[in-house]
Amino acid sequence: MFKLCLNKIVSEAESEVELLVSPGVLSKHRRYLQDPLVSIDLSEWLRIKEFFLEGLKVYGSLFHINHGNPFNMEVLVDSWPEYQMVIIRPQKQEMTDDMDSYTNVYRIFSKDPQKSQEVLKNCEIINWKQKLQIQGFQESLVEGIIAAAFSNSVKVEHSRALLFISEDILKLHGSNKSKLGSWAETGHPDDELESETPNFKYAQLDVSYSGLVNDNWKLGKNKSSLHYIEHCLGALPAACMLGPEGVPVSWITMDPSCEIGKSYSMEKYRRRGNMKQLMVLYVKYLCQKNIPFYGSLLEENQGAIRISRALGLLKASCQWHQWTCYPQNLVPL
Numbered sequence: 541m542f543k544l545c546l547n548k549i550v551s552e553a554e555s556e557v558e559l560l561v562s563p564g565v566l567s568k569h570r571r572y573l574q575d576p577l578v579s580i581d582l583s584e585w586l587r588i589k590e591f592f593l594e595g596l597k598v599y600g601s602l603f604h605i606n607h608g609n610p611f612n613m614e615v616l617v618d619s620w621p622e623y624q625m626v627i628i629r630p631q632k633q634e635m636t637d638d639m640d641s642y643t644n645v646y647r648i649f650s651k652d653p654q655k656s657q658e659v660l661k662n663c664e665i666i667n668w669k670q671k672l673q674i675q676g677f678q679e680s681l682v683e684g685i686i687a688a689a690f691s692n693s694v695k696v697e698h699s700r701a702l703l704f705i706s707e708d709i710l711k712l713h714g715s716n717k718s719k720l721g722s723w724a725e726t727g728h729p730d731d732e733l734e735s736e737t738p739n740f741k742y743a744q745l746d747v748s749y750s751g752l753v754n755d756n757w758k759l760g761k762n763k764s765s766l767h768y769i770e771h772c773l774g775a776l777p778a779a780c781m782l783g784p785e786g787v788p789v790s791w792i793t794m795d796p797s798c799e800i801g802k803s804y805s806m807e808k809y810r811r812r813g814n815m816k817q818l819m820v821l822y823v824k825y826l827c828q829k830n831i832p833f834y835g836s837l838l839e840e841n842q843g844a845i846r847i848s849r850a851l852g853l854l855k856a857s858c859q860w861h862q863w864t865c866y867p868q869n870l871v872p873l
Contacts, residue, residue: 591649591651593677593703593705593856593857593858594649594676594677594678594858595626595649595677596677596703596705596709596832596834597647597648597649597675597676597677597797597799598626598628598647598648598649598676598797599798599832600797600798600799600832600833600834601613601628601647601796601797601798602615602628603798603831603832604776604796604797604798605628608775610771610775610776610796611630611634611771611775611796612630612631612633612634613628613629613630613631613796614628614629614630614631615627615628616628616629616665618659623651624650624651624652624655625648625649625650625651625652625656625659626648626649626650627646627647627648627659627665628646628647628648628797629645629646629647630643630644630645635667635670637764638669638670638671639670639671639764640670640671640764640767640768641670641671641672641673641764641864642764642765642767642768643764643767643768644667644670644671644672644673645672645673645674645675645796646666646672646673646674646675647674647675647676647797648674648675648676648678648681649676649677649678650678650681650684653678653680653681653683653684654680654683654684655684656681656684656685656688657683657684657687657688660674660684660685660688661687661688661691661692663692666688668688668689668692668694668865668867669867670867671864671865671866671867672864672865673862673863673864673865674862674863674865675797675860675861675862675863676861677703677856677858677859677860677861678858678861679700679858679859679861681861682698682861682863685863685865689863689865692867693867693868694865694866694867694868695865695866695867695868696863696864696865696866697863697864697865697866698861698862698863699861699862699863699864700859700860700861700862701836701837701838701839701859701860702836702837702838702839702845702855702856702859702860703834703835703836703855703856703858703859703860704834704835704836704837704845704848704853704854704855704856705834705853705854705856706823706827706833706834706852706853706854707852707854708827709832709833709834739783739784740781740782740783740784740789740814741781741782742779742780742781742782742817742818742821743779743780743781743782743788744777744778744779744780745773745778745779745780745788745791745792745793746773746778747770747773747774749773749780749787749788749791750766750769750770750773751766752787752788753769753773753791753793753802753804754766754769756804756806757769757802757804769793769802772793772794772795772796773793776793776794776795776796777794777822777825777826777829777831778791778792778793778794779791779792779818779821779822779825780792780818781814781815781817781818783806783809789805789806789808789809789814790803790804790805790806790809790814790815790818791803791804791818792818792819792822794833798831798832798833798834799833799834799835799836800822800826800833800834800835801835801836803815803819803844815847816847816850816851819847819848819851820851823851834856835848835853836860
């Protein structure tokens with residue numbers, strides 16, 4: 541059993557691992573996470589070929605942390621600078637709603653997933669009393685997650701999808717040259733990114749359209765999801781195609797880990813090439829701004845897969861995984 545001791549977790553065997561290295565917190569090696577040296581250490585380590593794809597969920601989260609940390613996240617490691625496991629989660633003051641699984645999200649990478657159980661079952665690290673999501677690109681995490689959940693009397697639902705990446709993502713460097721604030725600064729994407737279709741215009745998907753996105757998101761349509769979408773649209777780049785009436789008819793967003801998704805086209809405007817053109821312009825924008833991105837698609841979504849391949853995106857060797865966890869008193873009927 542573990543107990544919290546300052547910024548360390550100490551086991552009964554008196555061995556200790558560093559729990560937290562977060563923005564503004566000094567680690568035992570006297571280095572801050574937002575210090576460029578530490579950012580480079582963690583980012584570059586995740587770029588090692590054998591780890592990069594499986595650690596991409598964590599890498600994308602670190603990118604946003606190092607660019608203003610708009611979702612107030614923190615980074616947990618088992619030791620520093622040599623470590624086996626990285627967990628990114630919102631800071632505790634953000635996770636106040638036990639039912640808000642859109643906020644209560646843990647993004648995980650482990651060098652040795654088979655040994656993750658001891659860390660994951662610790663309630664100081666994962667708040668098993670809440671409905672939550674664990675995300676990562678390592679199927680081998682499943683045994684540790686299931687065992688940790690069982691020990692805390694928690695039900696788990698496992699979802700998976702194909703992971704699509706760009707060929708250039710290994711060349712990206714999450715430097716301070718990329719500016720996520722450019723959406724707010726300019727109001728619209730770069731002038732040269734214009735729609736080729738008459739009466740349709742490529743534009744920023746701003747927070748005023750949160751309700752529209754929420755109402756058409758299969759996993760949304762509730763108050764918590766609306767709050768989450770408002771946060772994403774207010775802080776991260778999102779794009780849409782405006783139709784003849786001047787309102788969005790197709791759109792795509794980004795999440796706190798640089799995953800692009802929630803793509804949707806209004807039924808009236810489907811099969812007209814709007815989504816493909818939107819994706820072309822959106823991906824071009826992200827590449828121009830040096831913002832890493834990736835996407836997940838269900839295997840049966842062949843239309844979206846065809847668009848992704850037409851854009852030059854590649855199916856990764858690993859898959860996207862999400863474990864939705866329900867304490868017994870919060871299990872849906």
